[in-house]
Amino acid sequence: MEARLLAALILLPVTVIIILAGIHEYRRYKSEGRANYGLAYDEKTGTTYVTGISEDEEAFDPDDFDPSNYDELKKKADDDKA
Secondary structure (H helix, E strand, O other), X not given: OOHHHHHHHHHHHHHHHHHHHHHHHHXXXXXXXXXXXXXXXXXXXXXXXXXXXXXXXXXXXXXHOOHHHHHHHHHHHHHHHO
C-alpha cells in the first residue's frame, strides 16, 4: 500500500470526528448561545471533569483542593447525613 494512502486512511477517522464535533458545537451555539466551560468536581467519586457551567457558578479551582483530605471530607459528609 502506498504511504500516502496509508496516512490518509489513518487521518480520515480523526478528521471526521473533528468535523462532526465542530458541527455539533455550532448547532449548540446557535440554539443556546455562548457557553462557559470549566472544571467541575464530583464529590461522590472524588474526580474532576470538564463541563458547561452556568454563569452564576464558579469553576472548580484545583489549587484550592487538597486530595489528601478527601477521606476526611467524605467521612464528614457521611456524618452530616446521619
